[in-house]
Amino acid sequence: xxxxxxxxxxxxxxxxxxxxxxxxxxxxxxxxxxxxxxxxxxxxxxxxxxxxxxxxxxxxxxxxxxxxxxxxxxxxxxxxxxxxxxxxxxxxxxxxxxxxxxxxxxxxxxxxxxxxxxxxxxxxxxxxxxxxxxxxxxxxxxxxxxxxxxxxxxxxxxxxxxxxxxxxxxxxxxxxxxxxxxxxxxxxxxxxxxxxxxxxxxxxxxxxxxxxxxxxxxxxxxxxxxxxxxxxxxxxxxxxxxxxxxxxxxxxxxxxxxxxxxxxxxxxxxxxxxxxxxxxxxxxxxxxxxxxxxxxxxxxxxxxxxxxxxxxxxxxxxxxxxxxxxxxxxxxxxxxxxxxxxxxxxxxxxxxxxxxxxxxxxxxxxxxxxxxxxxxxxxxxxxxxxxxxxxxxxxxxxxxxxxxxxxxxxxxxxxxxxxxxxxxxxxxxxxxxxxxxxxxxxxxxxxxxxxxxxxxxxxxxxxxxxxxxxxxxxxxxxxxxxxxxxxxxxxxxxxxxxxxxxxxxxxxxxxxxxxxxxxxxxxxxxxxx
RNA sequence: GCGUCUGUAGCUCAGUUGGAUAGAGCAUUAGCUUCCGAAGCUAAAGGUCAGAAGUUCGAAUCUUCUCAGGCGCUCCA
Numbered sequence: 001x002x003x004x005x006x007x008x009x010x011x012x013x014x015x016x017x018x019x020x021x022x023x024x025x026x027x028x029x030x031x032x033x034x035x036x037x038x039x040x041x042x043x044x045x046x047x048x049x050x051x052x053x054x055x056x057x058x059x060x061x062x063x064x065x066x067x068x069x070x071x072x073x074x075x076x077x078x079x080x081x082x083x084x085x086x087x088x089x090x091x092x093x094x095x096x097x098x099x100x101x102x103x104x105x106x107x108x109x110x111x112x113x114x115x116x117x118x119x120x121x122x123x124x125x126x127x128x129x130x131x132x133x134x135x136x137x138x139x140x141x142x143x144x145x146x147x148x149x150x151x152x153x154x155x156x157x158x159x160x161x162x163x164x165x166x167x168x169x170x171x172x173x174x175x176x177x178x179x180x181x182x183x184x185x186x187x188x189x190x191x192x193x194x195x196x197x198x199x200x201x202x203x204x205x206x207x208x209x210x211x212x213x214x215x216x217x218x219x220x221x222x223x224x225x226x227x228x229x230x231x232x233x234x235x236x237x238x239x240x241x242x243x244x245x246x247x248x249x250x251x252x253x254x255x256x257x258x259x260x261x262x263x264x265x266x267x268x269x270x271x272x273x274x275x276x277x278x279x280x281x282x283x284x285x286x287x288x289x290x291x292x293x294x295x296x297x298x299x300x301x302x303x304x305x306x307x308x309x310x311x312x313x314x315x316x317x318x319x320x321x322x323x324x325x326x327x328x329x330x331x332x333x334x335x336x337x338x339x340x341x342x343x344x345x346x347x348x349x350x351x352x353x354x355x356x357x358x359x360x361x362x363x364x365x366x367x368x369x370x371x372x373x374x375x376x377x378x379x380x381x382x383x384x385x386x387x388x389x390x391x392x393x394x395x396x397x398x399x400x401x402x403x404x405x406x407x408x409x410x411x412x413x414x415x416x417x418x419x420x421x422x423x424x425x426x427x428x429x430x431x432x433x434x435x436x437x438x439x440x441x442x443x444x445x446x447x448x449x450x451x452x453x454x455x456x457x458x459x460x461x462x463x464x465x466x467x468x469x470x471x472x473x474x475x476x477x478x479x480x481x482x483x484x485x486x487x488x489x490x491x492x493x494x495x496x497x498x499x500x501x502x503x504x505x506x507x508x509x510x511x512x513x514x515x516x517x518x519x520x521x522x523x524x525x526x527x528x529x
Numbered sequence: 530g531c532g533u534c535u536g537u538a539g540c541u542c543a544g545u546u547g548g549a550u551a552g553a554g555c556a557u558u559a560g561c562u563u564c565c566g567a568a569g570c571u572a573a574a575g576g577u578c579a580g581a582a583g584u585u586c587g588a589a590u591c592u593u594c595u596c597a598g599g600c601g602c603u604c605c606a
Contacts, residue, residue: 352599
């Protein structure tokens with residue numbers, strides 16, 4: 001509908017000003033103010049007033065004079081210079097059949113230019129189970145991968161495994177010291193604590209002792225296997241499937257770190273300082289320590305160097321606490337000659353967990369944290385997905401568990417699913433409504449009009465959400481639509497003696513859109529609750 | 530101190546590339562069950578969009594400054 005009006009306007013503007021091209025300024029917007037009796041408006045005459053230095057009302061007058069008449073679309077000029085458009089109910093209500101007949105409601109999100117895109121997320125150190133702090137990035141990374149895929153891009157979801165360096169050494173010592181008291185080589189304070197350390201130790205004890213495994217790499221491999229059994233529990237249960245697990249250690253197996261650093265050293269971007277090799281980044285950053293070890297930064301550059309070569313676009317989903325690292329990695333990649341526009345770092349702000357208004361501690365010390373799997377068990381997949389996605393990623397998120405498990409209107413997940421289930425019940429009652437005659441123009445009460453307006457916004461909203469990678473727009477939209485429906489349901493009875501089948505088609509469209517939206521964000525649509 | 534995210538109703542948050550009288554939910558108050566599921570609905574009340582200045586026909590939105598909060602500023606990963 002918007003496109004039809006835009007075309008109408010475009011032609012009129014061109015007729016009015018044949019010598020100039022103003023098409024980039026044209027914009028049709030929805031009327032949101034409740035006091036205005038119109039559906040769409042344009043501010044083109046105000047924009048042109050600035051350029052042409054004439055009165056906007058005069059401009060609007062001229063444009064309207066050149067506007068073709070289309071059935072059911074009315075237009076008029078309002079004070080500062082808006083041109084308002086009103087669409088007749090008959091035409092507006094068509095959205096119901098458009099939705100009901102559509103085979104794929106997301107088809108207009110397809111890109112004309114598919115890219116090969118790598119999305120790396122979670123990538124938590126394999127030194128303990130995933131905790132709730134990892135949850136938001138996990139859900140977000142998973143969903144934007146899905147959005148990119150819907151756009152038609154070829155996506156690869158990747159988990160970067162830090163299986164090299166000090167953290168993993170500490171982990172191995174922490175576990176082996178549980179098996180052999182004499183093993184401890186580092187300070188006890190540095191050891192990892194937590195029940196999982198004991199559990200893993202017990203699990204592998206027999207194997208280590210039986211085969212008398214002393215080789216570090218062999219120990220590492222056994223322990224990593226066990227750690228990933230733990231880490232994968234919530235990942236699998238949340239139906240997150242990684243296409244690729246990339247091991248940091250593989251960079252060393254193939255001397256890739258050395259190669260990349262040599263390449264950097266040959267440029268003018270590095271210098272020696274006190275035995276260390278530094279990169280001129282946002283400020284001098286260490287690549288090789290004075291003891292000869294590579295820093296995490298150096299290996300990470302080698303890793304990103306690979307990804308830059310293999311993909312058209314790479315996305316890193318990081319916690320916002322790593323934001324200071326972004327300029328560094330970009331500077332490094334630039335020095336290696338890469339086009340850093342290909343790299344998008346999505347920073348996810350922290351989520352705070354509350355239980356009955358009290359903040360739940362998330363510190364990782366001494367196993368004093370809430371495991372993601374515990375949270376998942378408590379509130380379920382649907383609530384986890386919804387609550388982590390319902391806010392803009394740049395927004396700090398406060399998340400109260402008592403709401404997530406409540407079964408009433410407070411809980412938006414239930415509210416939306418309940419709307420779906422209510423519609424399901426009615427549709428089951430009327431059965432073969434497709435065969436019945438119906439006239440959409442009979443839908444004209446305020447509740448029906450409100451739903452139809454919301455439905456009309458569906459395509460635009462979902463497109464913005466999927467293309468702009470903004471999942472929270474979907475959750476907000478679904479809430480609004482559910483609200484419209486519940487209000488309708490309470491005020492208008494559908495299962496009367498004489499059923500108005502256009503009403504049935506209306507709620508069928510609502511249900512189809514709700515299902516599409518919930519499917520999109522990985523939430524179930526139960527037929528009864 | 531530097532960087533970065535944020536500041537909208539008592540609370541949690543929306544707010545469409547700058548548009549008309551800023552919106553929801555929760556909480557509060559007052560109502561609604563002979564009727565498709567009350568897991569719901571209707572209404573009332575609630576605002577200096579942190580503050581100031583600027584840009585212009587027009588600012589919650591853009592610019593600058595100030596204030597407040599989160600996070601980060603290791604030869605850690």
